[in-house]
Every structure is written in C-alpha cells, then in structure tokens.
Amino acid sequence: MSKITLLNKHTAELIAAGEVVERPASVVKELVENAIDAGSRNITIEIKNGGVTLIRVTDDGEGIAREDVPTAFLRHATSKVHTELDLEHIATLGFRGEALASVSAVSRTELLTRRAEELAGTHYVIEGGSEALCEDAGCPVGTTIMVKELFYNTPARMKFLKKDVTEANAVAAVLDRIALSHPEISLSFIRDGKEALSTPGSGDLKACIYAVFGKQFAEGLIPLDYSLNYLRVSGFISKPHCARPNRSMQNFFINGRYVKSRTMQVALEEAFKRSIMVGKFPACALNLEIPLELVDVNVHPAKTEVRFENEKPVFDVVFHGVKAALNKGDTPPELQLSGQSKPNLSLDMLSQNNQYEPPAKQGDSAPPLTADPLPLGDTLPKAEPQNQQSRFPDIPIADIMPPKLSYSSRQIGTLRDSTAFEYRSEPAPPAPTPPPSHAPANEEPEQPAIQPVFESFDAEPEPRIIGEAFDAYIIMELQGGVYLIDKHAAHERMLYEQLIKDCDEGQMQYLLEPVTVRLERNEYNAVIGDTELAAQAGFELDDFGDGTVLVRAIPPILAGSDIASAVMELAGYLTQNRQSVRTEHLEWIYHSIACRAAVKAGNKSNPEELAALVRDLLKEPELKHCPHGRPIYVLLTKREIEKRFGRQ
Numbered sequence: 001m002s003k004i005t006l007l008n009k010h011t012a013e014l015i016a017a018g019e020v021v022e023r024p025a026s027v028v029k030e031l032v033e034n035a036i037d038a039g040s041r042n043i044t045i046e047i048k049n050g051g052v053t054l055i056r057v058t059d060d061g062e063g064i065a066r067e068d069v070p071t072a073f074l075r076h077a078t079s080k081v082h083t084e085l086d087l088e089h090i091a092t093l094g095f096r097g098e099a100l101a102s103v104s105a106v107s108r109t110e111l112l113t114r115r116a117e118e119l120a121g122t123h124y125v126i127e128g129g130s131e132a133l134c135e136d137a138g139c140p141v142g143t144t145i146m147v148k149e150l151f152y153n154t155p156a157r158m159k160f161l162k163k164d165v166t167e168a169n170a171v172a173a174v175l176d177r178i179a180l181s182h183p184e185i186s187l188s189f190i191r192d193g194k195e196a197l198s199t200p201g202s203g204d205l206k207a208c209i210y211a212v213f214g215k216q217f218a219e220g221l222i223p224l225d226y227s228l229n230y231l232r233v234s235g236f237i238s239k240p241h242c243a244r245p246n247r248s249m250q251n252f253f254i255n256g257r258y259v260k261s262r263t264m265q266v267a268l269e270e271a272f273k274r275s276i277m278v279g280k281f282p283a284c285a286l287n288l289e290i291p292l293e294l295v296d297v298n299v300h301p302a303k304t305e306v307r308f309e310n311e312k313p314v315f316d317v318v319f320h321g322v323k324a325a326l327n328k329g330d331t332p333p334e335l336q337l338s339g340q341s342k343p344n345l346s347l348d349m350l351s352q353n354n355q356y357e358p359p360a361k362q363g364d365s366a367p368p369l370t371a372d373p374l375p376l377g378d379t380l381p382k383a384e385p386q387n388q389q390s391r392f393p394d395i396p397i398a399d400i401m402p403p404k405l406s407y408s409s410r411q412i413g414t415l416r417d418s419t420a421f422e423y424r425s426e427p428a429p430p431a432p433t434p435p436p437s438h439a440p441a442n443e444e445p446e447q448p449a450i451q452p453v454f455e456s457f458d459a460e461p462e463p464r465i466i467g468e469a470f471d472a473y474i475i476m477e478l479q480g481g482v483y484l485i486d487k488h489a490a491h492e493r494m495l496y497e498q499l500i501k502d503c504d505e506g507q508m509q510y511l512l513e514p515v516t517v518r519l520e521r522n523e524y525n526a527v528i529g530d531t532e533l534a535a536q537a538g539f540e541l542d543d544f545g546d547g548t549v550l551v552r553a554i555p556p557i558l559a560g561s562d563i564a565s566a567v568m569e570l571a572g573y574l575t576q577n578r579q580s581v582r583t584e585h586l587e588w589i590y591h592s593i594a595c596r597a598a599v600k601a602g603n604k605s606n607p608e609e610l611a612a613l614v615r616d617l618l619k620e621p622e623l624k625h626c627p628h629g630r631p632i633y634v635l636l637t638k639r640e641i642e643k644r645f646g647r648q
Contacts, residue, residue, distance in 0.1 A: 024051025050167030173521030226321030
C-alpha cells in the first residue's frame with residue numbers, strides 16, 4: 001500500500017494559510033495592504049476581542065468587479081503580477097495572490113464591494129474556503145471586508161493565540177508601521193468601539209509620527225532628505241540626546257514597504273557614532289526610494305525581508321544622509337526650569353533705580369514673597385537685614401560651622417552603614433568656647449570601634465586608601481598587600497545584593513508624581529502582559545492606554561535615576577526574551593538596575609566616596625565578583641612587589 005498520498009483541497013488550504021495568517025495582526029496587514037494597492041485614500045480598521053471575533057476593513061479604493069469577486073478568493077489569484085518578468089519590478093505591496101484565500105480558509109469572511117462604473121455592489125460570503133452567498137447589494141464605491149470567528153475551524157491554531165489585549169496591541173503595531181509608510185493615506189483604527197489611532201492623511205510624515213508616537217517623540221526629530229546617484233532616503237531621525245535604550249523605534253521602509261534591513265540599520269548607527277552615548281540607539285522613520293529592479297522583495301511570505309543587488313550604495317546613501325542631517329539639525333538641548341517661563345525683558349520692565357519687577361499674573365492678588373525688590377547686580381539678598389538683627393541670637397561661629405572632613409584610614413569604620421554614598425566625617429576640634437549648658441563639660445565623646453573586615457586576616461587590619469587610578473580603580477594598602485578595587489564592580493554588586501533584599505521584602509519607593517513612559521507597541525504589550533514580574537523587581541506599573549505605561553513606584557536604589565529610560569530598557573528586554581523563564585528575567589532586571597545605579601568608572605570620586613565604598617566592601621568578605629562575573633578586586637602582595645624590585 002502506498003504511503004504517499006495527495007492531501008485533499010481543504011487540508012492543503014489550511015496548511016498553506018498558516019504561512020500567511022499567523023494571528024489577527026497578519027489578517028489586518030494583508031487586508032490593509034490590499035486596500036492601499038487599490039488606491040484608497042481613507043481606510044478604517046475595526047476589531048473586537050483582539051481581532052478574533054471581528055475584523056472589519058473599509059476603504060474608498062477602486063473596488064472589485066462583480067465577475068472578479070469569486071476568483072479573488074482562489075489561491076494564487078492576483079491582478080498585480082501576470083508574468084515572471086513582473087517579479088523583477090514589483091511596485092505593489094501585495095503580489096502573491098494568497099491573502100484572501102488564506103483568510104477565508106480559516107474564518108467566516110464577508111465582502112461588500114462596488115466599482116464606480118457599476119450601479120449595484122456585490123455582497124459575497126465565504127466560510128472555510130467554500131462559497132456561501134453571492135448577491136447584489138447597495139454600497140458605496142470601495143470595498144469592505146469583514147472577517148468573523150477567526151480560526152473557528154482550526155482549534156489548534158486558536159489555542160495558541162494570546163490574550164485579547166496582546167493580539168490587539170499586535171494589530172496596533174502593524175497599523176503604526178503602515179501609517180508611517182503611507183502618510184498620504186488617512187488611517188482610522190477602532191479598537192473595541194474606541195478610536196485608538198487616527199492619522200491626518202495629509203502627506204506630512206511628521207504629523208503622522210505625532211499621531212502614532214506622540215508629541216514628545218515628534219519634537220525630538222531631525223528631518224532628512226538626501227539623494228545619492230539613483231537612490232534617495234527621506235524621513236526623520238532622532239536627535240542624539242533623544243536616543244533610546246533599544247532599537248524598537250527604528251522603522252525602515254523601502255518604496256513604501258516596511259522592512260527589516262540590517263544594512264540600513266548599520267548605516268544609521270555608524271553615522272551616529274561619536275554623537276550618541278554608548279549603549280543608546282537612534283530612532284528613525286526612513287524611507288528608501290530605489291529602482292524596483294535593484295531590490296528583491298519576494299524572499300519571505302511576510303514580505304519584511306528584502307535582498308539588494310548591491311548593498312554598498314544603500315549603506316552609503318543612508319550613512320551620508322544621516323550624517324548630513326546631524327550636521328545641520330543637531331542643536332544642543334535647551335535647559336528649561338519646570339514651572340518657570342523665560343522673562344521677556346524690555347526697557348519698560350526696568351525702573352529708574354535699575355530694579356527688575358516680574359509682570360503680575362492676571363487674577364493673582366497675593367503679595368510677593370519679599371517686600372524688597374532684588375537689584376539686578378546682586379545675586380542674593382543680604383543675610384541679615386538691619387531691621388531683623390534681633391531675630392538672630394549671638395552664637396559662637398565654631399558652634400554653627402560644619403565639621404572639618406578627615407580621611408584617616410583608621411576611622412573608615414566610623415562612617416554610617418549604607419550601600420549608597422552617605423557619609424559622616426570626623427568631628428571638628430573643640431572650639432575655645434564653653435560647652436553648651438545641656439552637655440556635661442567633663443563628658444568625653446565615645447570613640448567608635450573599627451568595623452569588621454575580611455575574616456581570613458589573622459590580625460586586625462589597618463586599611464589605608466592611597467588613592468584612585470584612572471578614575472576607576474581604588475588603590476588600598478591592607479596587611480602586606482596592595483589591592484586594586486574596581487569601584488563600579490564593587491558598588492554594582494553591593495547594590496545588587498541590596499536590591500534582592502528589598503524586593504524580597506516588597507520594598508518600593510512610591511513617586512510623588514507618576515512618570516508616563518511611551519513604548520513601542522510590542523514593548524508595551526510585553527510590559528503590560530507581565531506587570532507581576534515588574535512588581536517582583538520593584539516597579540509598580542499601570543496600563544495608561546495607547547502604548548503608554550504609568551510608573552507609580554520604583555526600586556529604592558533607582559531614586560534620582562532616569563526612570564523612563566530604565567522602563568524602556570526593561571520593556572526592550574522582555575520583548576526580545578519572552579521565552580526565558582521568570583528567574584532569568586529577574587536576574588537580568590536586578591543586574592540592569594544595579595549597573596544603572598552604580599557609580600561609573602571614569603567619573604572621579606572624592607575621598608569620602610572611596611572611603612565609604614571600601615568600608616562597605618570590607619564588611620562583606622564573600623563579595624568577590626560583580627553580578628556579571630568580573631572580579632571586584634585583585635591583590636598585589638608585598639613579596640611580589642619586592643621581588644620585582646630585586647629586594648628578594
């Protein structure tokens with residue numbers, strides 16, 4: 001008996017449909033691309049329950065003729081490619097002739113369409129690849145396709161779909177890219193009855209970016225328009241100071257098609273070198289116009305991969321275009337004080353005695369904070385106005401002066417316990433004034449004991465900090481040896497241990513004002529889908545909607561850091577490592593937070609900081625490596641030094 005048999009038509013169609021239709025976002029992509037190829041100027045997309053229950057795409061394109069409707073749902077039926085020569089210069093987004101056939105094979109699909117020359121439209125229904133209805137209908141010029149009960153006949157595929165919010169975010173991510181690639185088309189996205197995206201369709205790419213990514217992102221962009229030989233690249237790049245911690249906001253298009261191009265990505269980042277911080281990445285929305293015969297888009301069913309006949313011209317036009325835009329548009333960021341506006345100085349604002357008086361606010365009848373105006377030449381009012389001398393008692397100057405700093409190695413242990421840089425200094429010598437009345441004159445201050453150090457030492461050590469080398473390594477003499485301590489690695493490991501302790505105890509630092517962070521759709525989906533993991537790491541995040549998360553609490557050691565950047569970095573990691581187990585996620589988050597908050601190599605530290613760092617390290621003899629495995633310190637023994645100098 002023969003083991004090899006032909007699959008029946010229905011089974012073959014279900015298998016083939018899996019190459020094109022992976023999830024609701026795949027359906028939306030194919031249908032919207034068909035609408036664009038039909039010459040539409042306005043496209044409305046509506047989904048319910050993440051696109052599983054309903055996907056409706058309505059356009060005002062040219063429509064489909066009555067006699068072509070049944071044929072359009074057959075596999076490999078298309079109006080865009082006729083011969084093999086047409087594959088050498090594909091100008092449309094779709095060309096395989098598989099979208100409608102694949103979609104209709106795994107759903108209940110309904111079509112309403114009419115061309116301008118037809119008096120009546122066509123209502124067509126197909127379920128599971130089989131025609132159910134074809135009749136006349138009244139409808140406007142254009143096409144409306146409704147996809148209902150996606151994967152109703154393939155329960156195995158349905159089982160692997162994510163939550164509704166996850167699938168809806170994936171649809172939104174697809175529409176974001178389509179909107180950026182075609183700013184001349186007005187897109188409207190309705191998600192469970194609420195409008196989630198609306199682009200103007202004016203052809204202004206920056207207005208489209210504003211609608212997709214928001215005001216803050218749009219304000220940090222530099223326009224780019226550059227031509228080299230037969231290639232042209234246009235769009236926007238981010239200013240260097242608006243760089244992001246990952247590449248999620250890099251959007252590349254070729255002839256209006258969204259692609260993932262390693263060549264364009266490398267060219268972009270090479271052009272930004274020495275203009276951007278290490279570990280940061282530029283954002284962009286760049287469209288490359290290239291002759292159709294020099295690029296092959298028929299590489300993968302998803303059509304996001306392309307091949308160039310020659311990659312060097314592509315690299316050159318992007319590289320030089322970005323360089324030119326940076327040279328012209330990279331202006332230094334302005335420093336603006338929150339809550340204050342720039343005064344508009346004029347001659348009328350200066351009185352005869354050269355004093356500046358700020359303009360009064362309308363409706364503000366409260367008196368100014370100080371009665372006397374501040375002269376323009378002064379920086380601060382006098383410390384003791386003549387009419388207020390009686391308010392300050394006579395106090396000896398030695399009693400109110402701060403104590404002098406001392407860095408004696410024998411008293412490193414007197415510094416207050418803390419993994420952060422918080423210091424105490426030696427008390428100042430007693431002033432030649434009688435002691436305060438509330439303290440006994442004969443009482444001697446208590447001398448603190450030296451803190452415990454490495455348990456392996458036989459005798460009580462006497463550490464002596466010699467200094468710092470290369471603004472990165474602390475030089476310390478201790479019991480017959482010289483230690484070189486990597487200050488960043490040491491501080492990072494101590495913060496790492498403290499962070500684990502804080503998270504185990506559920507400690508968070510709540511913010512007075514929550515911080516809003518705008519994320520790329522896939523990042524947003526990854527973070528919102530696992531807020532429990534973020535909470536375990538010390539973050540309290542809320543869904544603010546439309547790709548934005550609200551940060552209400554952070555790990556205590558991140559206080560004073562760039563919170564938005566930390567959340568973006570977390571989101572980027574979760575997006576790229578979704579298959580990792582939870583413990584690996586937590587380890588990476590702890591590492592990242594500790595590294596971000598630790599003192600940086602290359603930044604000069606004062607003696608107090610070095611003393612505190614050494615003090616804390618000596619109290620933890622088991623800390624020998626940073627969280628990444630690098631050694632915290634190395635030892636150069638006295639014997640080895642004497643051997644090098646020929647003393648032994």
